[in-house]
Amino acid sequence: MPKRTAVDPTFLDLATRECINLRCRCGREVSIAPFKLIGAYGVTQHTHIFSLKERFRCRKCKRRPPKDFWVAKWQD
Numbered sequence: 001m002p003k004r005t006a007v008d009p010t011f012l013d014l015a016t017r018e019c020i021n022l023r024c025r026c027g028r029e030v031s032i033a034p035f036k037l038i039g040a041y042g043v044t045q046h047t048h049i050f051s052l053k054e055r056f057r058c059r060k061c062k063r064r065p066p067k068d069f070w071v072a073k074w075q076d
């Protein structure tokens with residue numbers, strides 16, 4: 001799975017069907033569709049995606065930030 005090479009993309013830079021992926025130290029992994037974030041938490045299309053990393057908290061173990069944070073094509 002190729003990782004996005006842009007240094008700090010915004011939501012506008014995301015291609016169709018790309019989503020945000022997080023992996024916690026506890027092993028929990030989630031994929032989040034960008035449209036679920038835009039309009040919530042003060043996120044707009046111009047928000048830098050990696051600026052959000054510190055704000056994600058694991059729902060399972062409550063730790064943050066995530067160990068891994070990357071953008072990839074949505075997996076069906």
Ligand SMILES: [Zn+2]
Nearest residue numbers: 024026058061
């Ligand atoms: Zn966790």
